[in-house]
Amino acid sequence: MALPTTDTFPSLASRPRRAVLKGLLAVACVLGAAGGAPAWAADPQPASQPVRGGVLRFLVEHEPSTLVTIAHTAGPTQRVSPKVTEGLLTYDLDFNPKPALATEWSVSPDGLTYTFKLREGVKWHDGRDFTADDVAYSIQLLKEGHPRGRATFASVTAVETPDPHTAIIRLSKPAPYLLTALDANESPIVAKHIYAGTDPLTNKNGAAPVGTGPFIFKEWVRGSHIILERNPDYWDKGKPYLDRIVVRFIADQSARSAAFEAGELDLAGGPPVPYADLARVSALPGIGAETRGYEYAGRMTQLYFNFERPILQDKRVRLAIAHAIDQQKLLDVVYYGYGAVAPSVISPKLKAFYDPALEPYGFDLKAANRLLDEAGYPRKADGTRFALKLYANPFNTQAAGDFVKQALAKVGIAVDFQFFDFSTYIQKTYTGRDFDLTLESLQNLFDPTLGVQRTLWSKNFRVGLPFSNASHYANPEVDRLLEAAAIEPDPAKRRQLWLDFQKVVYADVAALGLIATDGVTIFNKKVKNHTIGVTGVDASFADVWIEK
Secondary structure (H helix, E strand, O other), X not given: OOOOEOOOOOOOOOOOHHHHHHHHHXXXXXXXXXXXXXXXXXXXXXXXXXXXXXXXXXXXOOOOOOOOHHHOOOHHHHHHHXXXXXXXXXXXXXXXXXXXXXXXXXXXXXXXXXXXXXXXXXXXXXXXXXXXXXXXXXXXXXXXXXOOHHHHOOXXXXXXXXXXXXXXXXXXXXXXXXXXXXXXXXXXXXXXHHHOOOOOOOOHHHOOOOOOOOEEEEXXXXXXXXXXXXXXXXXXXXXXXXOEEEEEOOOOHHHHHHHHHXXXXXXXXXXXXXXXXXXXXXXXXXXXXXXXXXXXXXXXXXXXXXXXXXXXXXXXXHHHHHHHOOHHHHHHHHOOOOEEEEOOOOOOOOOOOOOOOOOOOOOOHHHHHHHHXXXXXXXXXXOOOEEEEEEEOOOXXXXXXHHHHHHHHOOOEEEEEEOOOHHHHHHHHHHOOOOOEEEEOOOOOOOHHHHOHHHHOHHHOOOOOOOOOOOXXXXXXXXXXXXXXXXXXXXXXXXXXXXXXXXXXXXXXXEEEEXXXXXXXXXXXXXXXXXXXXXXXXXXXXXXXXXX
C-alpha cells in the first residue's frame, strides 16, 4: 500500500513529475558522461559479481507492531518478516514460482491435491530441524487466523506429512490461486515448536522471531531500529552477502527525504518520500529509483459507492460521477504520473486477468450534467444539485480526495470530504457506514479472487469487517462469476470468467478503478539485487549485496 501522506493539494497546472524525473535523470547521465560523475561512480569497472560484507541501512517507514506475518498483513511487518521467516516459494518478476523451503511441487489434474517436496538440511535459527510438521502447522494457523489466509486456505481439508520432507495439501475444491500465495510475506512458515499451544497474535516470536531465513533477529529497540544479522548456516550456501541489516523507522515523510539527502539510508520502498520529492531525491548523486517489485501487491486507488444510499442506487448518478473525474489528470497531478489509469476494478498491471478492451468512462462534463438532470437532480439556485459525504483511506493521499471533491463540484455535487487517521477511517467506513463515497486503497494482490472478490461479492458484506464489500453491492451475476472464477482450474476458462466479471461490473458502474498506482523504491546505487521478484523490498534480501 501507498503510505499515508499529508500532501496538500497540488496545483492543477503542475507539471507531471514523471517527466521531471526523466529529465533530471537525463541530466545526471549527461553530467556523468562529462566527467561530473559523483564519487560513488568513480570505479569505471564496478564489480559484476556479488561480494560479501557490508551493512544495509533499510528504511521501514512506520514501526511494525509485530515482525512475523503469520497473523498480520500490515505493510511494515511485510517489509521485515521475510528476512527472517521464509515461505515455501518465491516469485520472479514474471510471477514464475521459484524454490524456497519447497524444492519441488506438483498439482493433481483435478486441482485438489498439492504435493511439496521440502528442502532438506534446513535448520531453524534455534538449531531445531525444519520439517513437514512445521508446514502443516503453519498452514493451519494461516487458515484459522490470517486475514487473507482464511480465504486462501479455506478449502484445505488436510495437510498430510508422509515423511519429514513431504507435505501434501488436500482441498475440498480447486484453489487455482494457491501456487501464487506461498511467498514468505503472504504465507510464512513458522516453527511448530514455538507456536504450538499459543495465541499467534501474542506469541513472543512476533517480537523476537526465530526463522529459517538468511538473517537472524538480533535486537529491536522500540522507536529506533531493528538489527538483523547474517545467518552463517543458511541453507543457500554463500548467501546472504550482507553482514547486517539495520532497519530504521522514520514516520515523517519530509524527514525521510532529508535522510536520503544526508546519505543516511541505502534502501526504502513505498515511495518512502512524498511524490513531490521523488524527482529531486531520485536525481541525487548515487541514488536510483525503481518501480518494479510491487506486482505482488497490485496497488489500486478505487472509488466505491454506498449502495445503501438511494441517490447512488441510480446508475445515471454513478455514471455521471465517473464522467466528472478526469482520471489522467488525477494520475498526473496527484500521483505525479506514477501509475496508470485503471478503467476496471482489476489493475491493468494484473495482465493475466485484466480486460484490455475496457476504456475509462471518459471525462465528459456535458454528459455528466445531462445524466444528473435526467436522474431528477437539477441545479438549485446556488448551483448545487445534492451533497455527498466522501471519505478516503489515509493510505491514499489527501490530495486524491481533494481532487475528487473539486471534480464533482463542477457538476453540482457538493462533496463533504473528511480525511481521518487510519483507525478512525476503518471504524467510520466499515462499522459506522457513515459515508456516500469512499476513496479506497485496496490491493488487487497477486490474484483477483483474493484481492478483488472481497470488495464486490455480496456474501462478503459484513458490518465492521475492514476491507470487505463496503459498498454493500449485490449482483447475482457478479456473484456467480466470482464464485466460478475462484474454483476454475483451467487458466483460459478462468481468465474468461474474470473478463466477463469486469464487463458486468463496468456496465453496472459498480465501482471506479481510477488509478493503478506505482510503488517506488529509492536506493543507493551501490546496493545490488534489491528488486529481483514481484515482492521487491519485501523479499528476503538473501541476494542483496553492496558494491565496494
